[in-house]
Amino acid sequence: MPDLPVYECPRTTTTGAPNLDGTLTDPAWDVAPWTTDFVPIADGPAPRFRTRAKLMYDDQYLYVGGLLEEPHVWSTMTEKNSKLFHENNFELFLDPDGDGQNYYEFEINPLGTIWELTLPKPYVDGGVPIDPTNLPGLRTAIHVDGTVNDPSDADTGWSTEIAVPWADLASYNEGRATPPNPGDEWRMNLMRCQHPHEVVDGAYVKGPELEFWVWSPQGVEDMHLPAHWGVLRF
Secondary structure, three states, rough: OOOEEEEEEOOOOOOOOOOOOOOOOHHHHHHHOOOOEEOOOOOOOOOOOEEEEEEEEEEEEEEEEEEEEOOOOOOOOOOOOOOOHHHOEEEEEEOEEEEEEEEEEEEOOOOOEEEEEEEEEOOOOOOEEEEEOOOOOOOOEEEOOOOOOOOOOOOOEEEEEEEHHHHHHHHHHOOOOOOOOOOOOOEEEEEEEEEEEEEEOEEEEEEOOOOHHHHHOOOOOOOOOHHEEEEEOO
16 A cells, blocks of 8 residues: 555644635635645546645634635535535545544535535445434535536636534544544545536536545545545644
8 A cells, every 4th residue: 555645734823713714715724734636536547627625723623624626616416415426526534543433424515515424334344324424513614716507607616614523523533532632643535526517508417427536545436445544643
Protein backbone atom coordinates (compact mmCIF):
# COMPACT_ATOMS: atom_id res chain seq x y z
CA MET A 1 0.00 0.00 0.00
CA PRO A 2 1.37 3.47 -0.83
CA ASP A 3 2.13 5.88 1.98
CA LEU A 4 -1.03 7.41 3.41
CA PRO A 5 -1.48 11.17 3.16
CA VAL A 6 -1.39 13.07 6.44
CA TYR A 7 -3.28 16.27 7.17
CA GLU A 8 -1.91 18.34 10.05
CA CYS A 9 -5.11 19.79 11.52
CA PRO A 10 -4.54 23.08 13.35
CA ARG A 11 -6.46 24.50 16.27
CA THR A 12 -8.19 27.77 15.55
CA THR A 13 -6.30 30.81 16.77
CA THR A 14 -7.45 33.92 18.59
CA THR A 15 -9.53 34.85 15.55
CA GLY A 16 -11.98 32.29 16.85
CA ALA A 17 -14.48 30.07 15.09
CA PRO A 18 -15.29 30.83 11.45
CA ASN A 19 -18.52 32.42 10.38
CA LEU A 20 -20.11 29.59 8.44
CA ASP A 21 -21.35 31.04 5.18
CA GLY A 22 -19.94 28.41 2.84
CA THR A 23 -17.22 30.61 1.34
CA LEU A 24 -14.09 29.65 3.38
CA THR A 25 -13.12 33.34 3.29
CA ASP A 26 -13.40 33.98 7.04
CA PRO A 27 -9.94 34.93 8.43
CA ALA A 28 -10.18 32.03 10.87
CA TRP A 29 -9.44 29.69 7.95
CA ASP A 30 -6.06 31.33 7.33
CA VAL A 31 -4.47 29.03 9.91
CA ALA A 32 -5.54 25.90 8.00
CA PRO A 33 -3.51 24.56 5.04
CA TRP A 34 -5.15 23.16 1.94
CA THR A 35 -5.14 19.43 1.41
CA THR A 36 -3.42 18.10 -1.64
CA ASP A 37 -5.67 18.16 -4.69
CA PHE A 38 -8.07 15.25 -4.97
CA VAL A 39 -7.07 12.35 -7.23
CA PRO A 40 -8.94 9.42 -8.81
CA ILE A 41 -10.15 6.85 -6.28
CA ALA A 42 -8.34 4.15 -8.28
CA ASP A 43 -6.72 4.07 -11.71
CA GLY A 44 -7.93 6.50 -14.30
CA PRO A 45 -7.40 9.93 -15.79
CA ALA A 46 -6.71 12.94 -13.63
CA PRO A 47 -9.82 14.72 -12.35
CA ARG A 48 -11.29 17.19 -14.80
CA PHE A 49 -11.86 19.78 -12.07
CA ARG A 50 -9.84 20.72 -9.00
CA THR A 51 -11.05 19.77 -5.53
CA ARG A 52 -9.34 20.51 -2.22
CA ALA A 53 -10.25 21.02 1.41
CA LYS A 54 -9.23 22.59 4.72
CA LEU A 55 -9.77 21.41 8.29
CA MET A 56 -9.28 22.93 11.75
CA TYR A 57 -10.78 22.58 15.21
CA ASP A 58 -11.64 24.25 18.49
CA ASP A 59 -13.15 23.05 21.75
CA GLN A 60 -16.59 22.51 20.24
CA TYR A 61 -16.19 21.50 16.60
CA LEU A 62 -14.14 19.92 13.87
CA TYR A 63 -14.44 22.30 10.91
CA VAL A 64 -14.24 21.00 7.36
CA GLY A 65 -14.27 23.19 4.26
CA GLY A 66 -14.44 21.92 0.70
CA LEU A 67 -13.75 23.92 -2.47
CA LEU A 68 -14.92 22.38 -5.74
CA GLU A 69 -14.12 23.81 -9.15
CA GLU A 70 -17.19 23.30 -11.33
CA PRO A 71 -18.15 25.13 -14.54
CA HIS A 72 -21.72 23.78 -14.40
CA VAL A 73 -23.24 23.58 -10.93
CA TRP A 74 -26.42 21.52 -10.96
CA SER A 75 -28.41 19.55 -8.43
CA THR A 76 -31.97 18.32 -7.94
CA MET A 77 -32.02 16.42 -4.63
CA THR A 78 -33.60 18.46 -1.84
CA GLU A 79 -34.88 15.83 0.59
CA LYS A 80 -32.66 15.29 3.63
CA ASN A 81 -30.91 11.89 3.75
CA SER A 82 -31.37 11.21 0.04
CA LYS A 83 -28.69 9.06 -1.55
CA LEU A 84 -26.72 12.05 -2.73
CA PHE A 85 -24.01 10.11 -4.59
CA HIS A 86 -26.54 9.68 -7.40
CA GLU A 87 -25.66 13.29 -8.25
CA ASN A 88 -22.65 15.54 -7.66
CA ASN A 89 -21.63 15.88 -4.02
CA PHE A 90 -18.87 16.29 -1.42
CA GLU A 91 -18.29 13.61 1.23
CA LEU A 92 -16.48 13.24 4.55
CA PHE A 93 -15.55 9.93 6.23
CA LEU A 94 -14.27 9.78 9.82
CA ASP A 95 -12.99 6.78 11.78
CA PRO A 96 -11.76 8.44 14.99
CA ASP A 97 -10.23 5.37 16.66
CA GLY A 98 -8.89 3.93 13.41
CA ASP A 99 -10.27 0.43 13.93
CA GLY A 100 -12.11 0.29 10.60
CA GLN A 101 -15.45 -0.07 12.35
CA ASN A 102 -18.17 2.25 13.66
CA TYR A 103 -17.31 5.13 11.32
CA TYR A 104 -19.20 8.22 10.21
CA GLU A 105 -20.10 9.27 6.67
CA PHE A 106 -21.39 12.70 5.65
CA GLU A 107 -22.51 13.93 2.23
CA ILE A 108 -23.68 17.33 0.96
CA ASN A 109 -24.74 18.66 -2.45
CA PRO A 110 -24.76 22.14 -4.01
CA LEU A 111 -28.30 22.75 -2.74
CA GLY A 112 -27.17 22.16 0.85
CA THR A 113 -29.00 18.83 1.15
CA ILE A 114 -27.22 16.46 3.53
CA TRP A 115 -27.06 12.73 4.22
CA GLU A 116 -25.42 11.21 7.29
CA LEU A 117 -24.94 7.56 8.17
CA THR A 118 -22.91 5.23 10.34
CA LEU A 119 -21.19 2.05 9.17
CA PRO A 120 -20.72 -0.48 12.01
CA LYS A 121 -18.26 -2.18 9.65
CA PRO A 122 -17.45 -1.91 5.93
CA TYR A 123 -19.94 -3.25 3.39
CA VAL A 124 -17.41 -5.83 2.18
CA ASP A 125 -17.43 -7.31 5.70
CA GLY A 126 -21.21 -7.46 5.80
CA GLY A 127 -21.77 -4.02 7.27
CA VAL A 128 -25.34 -2.73 7.36
CA PRO A 129 -25.50 1.06 7.58
CA ILE A 130 -27.37 2.88 10.32
CA ASP A 131 -29.15 5.14 7.88
CA PRO A 132 -29.69 7.94 8.63
CA THR A 133 -27.50 8.95 11.57
CA ASN A 134 -28.09 12.68 11.84
CA LEU A 135 -25.81 14.34 14.38
CA PRO A 136 -27.94 16.76 16.44
CA GLY A 137 -25.39 19.57 16.59
CA LEU A 138 -24.11 19.47 13.00
CA ARG A 139 -23.88 22.83 11.19
CA THR A 140 -23.42 23.27 7.45
CA ALA A 141 -23.30 26.04 4.87
CA ILE A 142 -23.08 26.18 1.07
CA HIS A 143 -21.90 28.86 -1.35
CA VAL A 144 -22.23 28.69 -5.14
CA ASP A 145 -19.92 30.88 -7.19
CA GLY A 146 -22.31 31.06 -10.12
CA THR A 147 -25.87 29.90 -10.62
CA VAL A 148 -27.36 26.49 -9.91
CA ASN A 149 -29.17 24.64 -12.70
CA ASP A 150 -28.56 27.27 -15.37
CA PRO A 151 -26.74 25.76 -18.38
CA SER A 152 -26.69 29.11 -20.19
CA ASP A 153 -23.75 30.45 -18.17
CA ALA A 154 -20.39 29.23 -16.87
CA ASP A 155 -19.87 28.87 -13.12
CA THR A 156 -16.67 28.94 -11.10
CA GLY A 157 -17.67 26.26 -8.60
CA TRP A 158 -19.17 25.68 -5.20
CA SER A 159 -17.93 25.36 -1.65
CA THR A 160 -19.12 24.07 1.68
CA GLU A 161 -18.33 24.54 5.35
CA ILE A 162 -19.16 21.88 7.92
CA ALA A 163 -18.93 22.05 11.70
CA VAL A 164 -19.06 18.58 13.28
CA PRO A 165 -19.57 18.67 17.07
CA TRP A 166 -17.14 16.74 19.23
CA ALA A 167 -20.05 15.85 21.50
CA ASP A 168 -21.68 13.98 18.61
CA LEU A 169 -18.45 12.29 17.52
CA ALA A 170 -17.59 10.92 20.97
CA SER A 171 -19.61 7.74 20.38
CA TYR A 172 -17.28 6.88 17.48
CA ASN A 173 -14.21 7.33 19.68
CA GLU A 174 -14.96 5.47 22.91
CA GLY A 175 -12.08 5.25 25.36
CA ARG A 176 -10.19 8.12 23.73
CA ALA A 177 -10.22 11.87 24.19
CA THR A 178 -12.93 13.77 22.30
CA PRO A 179 -12.06 16.50 21.44
CA PRO A 180 -8.68 14.95 20.66
CA ASN A 181 -5.43 15.85 22.37
CA PRO A 182 -2.60 17.41 20.38
CA GLY A 183 -0.79 14.63 18.52
CA ASP A 184 -3.82 12.32 18.38
CA GLU A 185 -4.48 10.73 15.01
CA TRP A 186 -7.79 9.83 13.40
CA ARG A 187 -8.43 8.16 10.04
CA MET A 188 -10.23 10.26 7.45
CA ASN A 189 -11.06 10.48 3.80
CA LEU A 190 -12.77 13.03 1.60
CA MET A 191 -14.49 12.35 -1.69
CA ARG A 192 -16.21 14.13 -4.54
CA CYS A 193 -18.76 12.32 -6.70
CA GLN A 194 -18.97 13.81 -10.19
CA HIS A 195 -21.42 12.82 -12.92
CA PRO A 196 -20.76 13.96 -16.49
CA HIS A 197 -23.85 15.60 -17.99
CA GLU A 198 -25.47 16.75 -21.18
CA VAL A 199 -27.69 19.75 -21.81
CA VAL A 200 -31.03 18.78 -23.34
CA ASP A 201 -33.74 21.35 -24.02
CA GLY A 202 -31.99 23.88 -21.80
CA ALA A 203 -31.65 21.57 -18.80
CA TYR A 204 -28.89 19.41 -17.32
CA VAL A 205 -29.27 15.67 -17.89
CA LYS A 206 -27.03 13.32 -15.91
CA GLY A 207 -24.98 10.83 -17.89
CA PRO A 208 -24.50 7.17 -16.92
CA GLU A 209 -20.87 7.56 -15.85
CA LEU A 210 -19.71 8.35 -12.31
CA GLU A 211 -16.30 9.65 -11.30
CA PHE A 212 -14.90 9.42 -7.77
CA TRP A 213 -12.19 11.90 -6.79
CA VAL A 214 -10.64 11.53 -3.34
CA TRP A 215 -8.03 12.90 -0.97
CA SER A 216 -6.55 9.48 -0.12
CA PRO A 217 -6.68 7.02 -3.06
CA GLN A 218 -8.30 3.67 -2.37
CA GLY A 219 -6.77 1.60 -5.16
CA VAL A 220 -10.20 0.27 -6.09
CA GLU A 221 -13.60 1.90 -6.57
CA ASP A 222 -14.67 1.31 -2.99
CA MET A 223 -14.58 4.14 -0.47
CA HIS A 224 -15.41 1.77 2.35
CA LEU A 225 -11.89 0.46 2.91
CA PRO A 226 -10.87 2.48 6.00
CA ALA A 227 -7.35 1.02 6.01
CA HIS A 228 -6.74 3.08 2.84
CA TRP A 229 -7.93 6.36 4.33
CA GLY A 230 -5.47 9.07 5.22
CA VAL A 231 -4.40 10.33 8.64
CA LEU A 232 -5.96 13.35 10.33
CA ARG A 233 -3.40 14.50 12.90
CA PHE A 234 -4.34 17.09 15.53
